[in-house]
Amino acid sequence: MTAPIEIRLGSPAQLFNTLDPTPFREGDLATEAEEYILDWAGELPPKAPLAIVLHLPPAEAATPAAAALPTAVTGHFARRAEAATRDLRRNFREGRTALAVGLAILAACLGIALLLTPEGEARGLARFVQESFVIVGWVALWKPAEILLYDWLPIARKRALFRRLAAAPVRIAAD
CATH class of the missing domain: 1.10.287 (Helix Hairpins)
Structure with a gap:
């Protein structure tokens, strides 16, 4: 059974570091958002498959920025896993x-x-x-x-967690 990590957002931009000038798909997650995801993932059983569910208002869920969120989130954690490998x-x-x-x-x-x-x-x-x-x-x-x-x-533990999160499917839910 997949263990979902659910986040409620007002807009896709809320998930990202506002000082980062790069586009969503390459940008860094906001520190608070990353810590929230890491805390939740760290609480779940280490072998449980993860999924990230991003809840957005219906109008925001239909935007191109929302469509780019799954790639951006998995890309962020893949970059963090690479950084942990370098460390x-x-x-x-x-x-x-x-x-x-x-x-x-x-x-x-x-x-x-x-x-x-x-x-x-x-x-x-x-x-x-x-x-x-x-x-x-x-x-x-x-x-x-x-x-x-x-x-x-x-x-090594942090890298394993980043890799799990990079492999986790990210779904947009319009609430």
């Missing part, structure tokens, strides 16, 4: 860079820690400095681990 790539690229830097710092810190105790047994201050370098080396891997293990998940 995901950027996230992993930053993660790989941070990992390379973190591993280099870890190797340097472990090397310094080993140099501080050539005979293998450190005592007192030497042991403190040695352990400090080991800890700093492992802390250098914190950010890469965070990026590569956790930061990509919200972006």
